[in-house]
Amino acid sequence: MTNRISRILIIGAGQAGAWAAHTLRQNGFEGELALVSNEDQVFYERPPLSKQVLAGEMDAAATQLFPSEVIEAMNIEWHKPDTAVAIDRVRREVRLASGKVLGYDKLMLTTGSRARVPVRAWSEIDGVHTVRTLADAKRLGETLLPGRRLAIIGGGWIGLEVAATARKQGLDVTVFELGERLCARSVVPDVSDFLHQLHSDQGVDVRLSCGAIDLAGTEQGAVQLSLDGIAAGRFDAVVVGAGAEIASELGREAGLDTTSGLVVDACGKTSDPDIYAAGDVAIHPELGYCIQSWANAQNQAISAALSLLGQETPYADVPWLWSDQYHCNIQILGAPGNGEGTEIRRDCGDGKVSFIRLGADNRLESMIAVNDAKLIKLGKRWIKARMQLPAEILADPAQNLMQLKP
Missing domain, CATH: 3.30.390.30 (FAD/NAD-linked reductase, C-terminal dimerisation domain)
Incomplete structure (x- = not known):
């Protein structure tokens, strides 16, 4: 099948896109390989962003998934920074925000997910941050100075990792969680209690069942946080760790089958036989929902890339993820x-x-x-x-x- 495919287009250059491209080249694909990324920095690992990168212990080069010479040898036709805005499945073309139109024989969607910001206006406040990209981590890291006050909205894994990093940097940290316990969607109550105690022992102020949260910038550059309309503190910075949004809209608007993400079979094929998907954006074929972890992004992408080349490789990995805190x-x-x-x-x-x-x-x-x-x-x-x-x-x-x- 490989020699009948002359051009493959990948949308997204995170963990899944990187491993898809690497797998294609390592397994004999010699045709045109084009890749669209909305970031200029590509093929890097995200787990260190909320830990070593945020703490200033790791630079951008150290997060790179492959050596520069390996990436160069992939002979990729880069389109970055740019964004895919529409797929024409009949013409087998993808239109970009820049106006470019890229053709494909096979298309791989590895668009991942993005940080969820519950209130759009929060993104316009200077002191409000998310941690999703290298640029995000660098910008937030510059504010993590000893003695400063940091608020974290959301007691999930990203929020807790940032809390641990900030406490080790000497900041005064408060976590505001809407629910009754930490990481409630992914762990049992006993684990939530363990995490609560872990952070409390390190001096983090953990507040549960917070009610409605609102943020407002101040003339001094700080952020005023309110709970149910009552002032709850002024902070030097606020991190929004309120989960992620699956970036499935490109495929959904093209008419692909979707639920919480893009529906794929065990080999990563979507409802269109010329379009594959992997990583955060793709439904785990056995579990029926999206798995947000680097291991899933890597291994599902490898499986999908091999299958795209005709080497059918069903993916059924058991979910596995990790977090370093203190x-x-x-x-x-x-x-x-x-x-x-x-x-x-x-x-x-x-x-x-x-x-x-x-x-x-x-x-x-x-x-x-x-x-x-x-x-x-x-x-x-x-x-x-x-x-x-x-x-x-x-x-x-x-x-x-x-x-x-x-």
């Missing part, structure tokens, strides 16, 4: 279960604690491990083997879990 490396495996099951807490001391969920059949559904990467690796093997597990052994920190090695 002295804790927190890894999350699997998806939260909604049915009957068993919740297990395994506390091994010395900051090593895990929260394990078994389904009704005693097979692992999900696991959150703090400072225990080996357990996560073992958990991946349990899931792959569909192994039934004894809850009493999992809960006993004196037991060596390698006895349960598949």
Whole structure:
């Protein structure tokens, strides 16, 4: 099939777009490879943005996914910074904001997601930030000076990572969360309690069930934050970490099947056989919703790129993501279960604690491990083997879990 495809166009140059391009070239595609990016800086990792980059411990060059010579060897026809605004599926063309029209034989959508700002006017306030791009992290990092006051709207993973980074920089940090607990959409209450205690112990003021939040700039350059119309504090900077919006509108407006994101099959193909999608924008083919993690973006893109070339490679990876906060490396495996099951807490001391969920059949559904990467690796093997597990052994920190090695 490769020799019948002369031109491939990729929209989006984040983790998924980078790995799609790399995979295509590494697997024999020698035709024209064009790529559209709304950022001038491309092919870089986003996880360090809220941690090492924000703290000034890592520069832009260190975030690059591939060495410069590898990127150069891909022989990419770049269109950046520019934005794709419409797809003509009949003519197999994409129109850009610049007015350019790019043709394709096959199209790959890796448009990802963007930071959600609940109130559009907040984006016009100088002291209000999001953390989604290198430029965002650099701009916010310049304000993180010891003694300053930082407010974070949203107690999800990005908000908590920024809170940890800012506290280590000596800032006074307050987290405002609309819900009743932290990271409520992705973890069980026991993990929310653990995260709350972790940040409180480090001096973060965590406020839950906040009610309506409003922001206003001041003449002094600070930001006034109000809760339900009552002034709640003046801050030197505010970070909006209120989740993400899936950037699926390009495909949706072109008539592709969508739900919360672009619907794809196990090989990344959309409802149009000439258009593939991967990463944040694409529905996980088994779970039925979008997964926002670098591992998903990378591996789903590899699968889709191979499949596009005729090497059908179904994607069914178990979700996995991680977060570094203070002295804790927190890894999350699997998806939260909604049915009957068993919740297990395994506390091994010395900051090593895990929260394990078994389904009704005693097979692992999900696991959150703090400072225990080996357990996560073992958990991946349990899931792959569909192994039934004894809850009493999992809960006993004196037991060596390698006895349960598949």
